[in-house]
Amino acid sequence: MNLLLFAMFALLIFMMVRKQKKTKAAAEEQRAKLAPGVEMMTNFGLFGKVISIDEAENKIVLEISPGTTATVHRQTVAKIIAPEEVTAVVPDDASSLTLGKNEQAEETPEESIERLNNENNKDN
Structure with missing residues (x-):
């Protein structure tokens, strides 16, 4: 029983010393950056x-x-x-300006009117 108590006490002291070393190292690093x-x-x-x-x-x-x-x-x-370093990604060609295979083109004005009319009819 005494041995277990002594081991727990030693572990506690070890953890406290370890935390102090980490805190001191962080303070030194901060002081160096200042x-x-x-x-x-x-x-x-x-x-x-x-x-x-x-x-x-x-x-x-x-x-x-x-x-x-x-x-x-x-x-x-x-x-x-x-x-913060701002890194802008600039394409080296115009391929990013065109639509890919899975992308759809914007709808035409007629398609927009039809879609909006259908949405309005659903509300009634």
Whole structure:
């Protein structure tokens, strides 16, 4: 019984140390990504671009809108927002502009009128 209790206690301590290492590694990674020009979000939901970082005072100056800055503590950084790359797929030929085998052409004006009349008759 004592051996089982000791094993559970050791497992608990191991899990706590492991979690601390992961948290520390995540903080280091975030600290490495933090630089002027990076978009970030604070713990209280303020989004902005990093203008400057004061290492001695642990302060970050954020530009929250053009011409408006806010100074926040370095520990308020919740996440670094990675810029999304927009990849536009441009076909190299005009084949995508034509209808495929399974696609239908748009209906003619006469077919549209007939369809709408049939839909109206169903309601009555």
